[in-house]
Amino acid sequence: MIVRARVVLPMSQPPIEDGAIHVSGNKILKVGRWRDLESEAGLIFDLGDAIVVPGLVNAHCHLDYTNMAGMISPPKSFSDWIKALIAIKAQWSYSEFSQSWINGAQMLLRTGTTTVADIEAVPELLPEVWDATPLRVVSLLEMISVKSRHSTAKIIAEAAGKIASLKSTKSFAGLSPHALYSTSPELLKRSAEIAQENNWLVSTHVAESREELEMFQQRSGSLFDWLKSQRDNSDCGTLSPVEQLEDQGMLRPNFLAVHANYILHSDAETLAKRESSVVHCPRSHEYFGHQKFPQKLLADAGVNICLGTDSLASVASKPKKAVALSMFLEMQQFARNNPDVSAEKILQMSTSNGARALGLAGKIGALSAGAFADLVALPFSAATDPYETVVQNRADVTASLIEGAWAISPA
Numbered sequence: 001m002i003v004r005a006r007v008v009l010p011m012s013q014p015p016i017e018d019g020a021i022h023v024s025g026n027k028i029l030k031v032g033r034w035r036d037l038e039s040e041a042g043l044i045f046d047l048g049d050a051i052v053v054p055g056l057v058n059a060h061c062h063l064d065y066t067n068m069a070g071m072i073s074p075p076k077s078f079s080d081w082i083k084a085l086i087a088i089k090a091q092w093s094y095s096e097f098s099q100s101w102i103n104g105a106q107m108l109l110r111t112g113t114t115t116v117a118d119i120e121a122v123p124e125l126l127p128e129v130w131d132a133t134p135l136r137v138v139s140l141l142e143m144i145s146v147k148s149r150h151s152t153a154k155i156i157a158e159a160a161g162k163i164a165s166l167k168s169t170k171s172f173a174g175l176s177p178h179a180l181y182s183t184s185p186e187l188l189k190r191s192a193e194i195a196q197e198n199n200w201l202v203s204t205h206v207a208e209s210r211e212e213l214e215m216f217q218q219r220s221g222s223l224f225d226w227l228k229s230q231r232d233n234s235d236c237g238t239l240s241p242v243e244q245l246e247d248q249g250m251l252r253p254n255f256l257a258v259h260a261n262y263i264l265h266s267d268a269e270t271l272a273k274r275e276s277s278v279v280h281c282p283r284s285h286e287y288f289g290h291q292k293f294p295q296k297l298l299a300d301a302g303v304n305i306c307l308g309t310d311s312l313a314s315v316a317s318k319p320k321k322a323v324a325l326s327m328f329l330e331m332q333q334f335a336r337n338n339p340d341v342s343a344e345k346i347l348q349m350s351t352s353n354g355a356r357a358l359g360l361a362g363k364i365g366a367l368s369a370g371a372f373a374d375l376v377a378l379p380f381s382a383a384t385d386p387y388e389t390v391v392q393n394r395a396d397v398t399a400s401l402i403e404g405a406w407a408i409s410p411a
């Protein structure tokens with residue numbers, strides 16, 4: 001089939017006016033001008049005055065927390081937020097997590113995401129929730145060893161067994177040691193080893209808060225004080241969180257450092273050297289009131305930076321206003337905080353950079369021959385640069401194609 005639109009933004013080449021994408025099966029065969037492709041047509045979907053872009057890649061989410069939207073007001077300290085989250089989780093039933101996950105997946109679909117890297121706190125939801133969404137889901141199984149009844153070996157064996165049991169042609173799973181403060185050096189080291197052996201992705205929350213940096217560098221602060229009775233804090237007092245990860249062998253191209261808000265100059269260089277990616281979540285960042293995201297520091301060092309929504313448990317909500325998971329809203333927040341970064345670069349962070357972070361470069365995140373046929377359409381506006389139109393888009397997408405099948409059919 002051929003999909004035609006007023007403008008196509010392939011991301012791997014300049015914008016194409018009156019563009020078209022030739023799709024065969026679940027892949028893209030060709031991208032070009034309509035007049036060059038029209039003779040090849042079988043079935044034609046003319047989207048008219050629309051901009052077509054690669055399906056967005058959300059590199060960090062917690063779908064199972066979606067229905068916690070508005071439940072936790074912006075906290076005084078990061079540890080207060082974690083405590084509030086733990087209290088809600090303890091009250092929730094399996095079906096509440098499941099409904100929440102599916103609700104979140106529906107929000108992402110409407111707002112242009114076609115691939116999501118999701119942290120799974122309730123891995124029992126898999127694979128049923130995969131079957132409940134057309135999204136490509138990279139499920140990263142959360143592992144926490146602080147306060148766990150189980151040994152590190154058992155925690156890892158359970159996650160590995162779960163990953164091995166999951167079969168899907170589209171979605172796949174990896175590991176997420178939750179964070180440095182909620183795990184141990186041993187858990188991180190073993191995770192890195194087993195992921196390396198099996199070619200799995202690994203994602204960890206890293207240097208998210210000032211309290212985390214204080215805990216690991218200075219053995220002080222509210223996170224250190226709260227955890228000292230629950231965790232062997234002998235790894236605290238010298239190294240930064242990124243230096244800790246480097247010590248445990250975590251930093252590799254298959255590693256996604258989520259947040260990396262409080263990092264040293266040398267940390268950015270280490271992340272770049274190891275080809276690890278950083279996921280920035282602009283609205284969650286705003287909610288916690290963190291210091292400015294070190295975008296320039298990381299970009300100058302050559303780190304691959306991508307964007308994620310995080311969960312709605314850490315997105316500010318206004319009374320009576322629905323809050324949604326949306327990569328467009330993340331791009332808009334990022335644009336407000338980083339006016340020097342072009343709309344094209346911002347869209348790259350939500351497409352090709354995310355693809356690279358997930359080990360899917362060339363397969364998703366760009367409209368190019370051989371890639372999966374993942375694309376979304378949104379209303380065209382003649383007034384502005386097409387990249388700007390996409391970044392500032394406030395409407396739901398008008399069509400979404402995932403692996404050659406319409407997940408949202410064009411009207």
Ligand SMILES: [Zn+2]
Pocket residue numbers: 060061062119205258310311
């Ligand atoms: Zn997170």
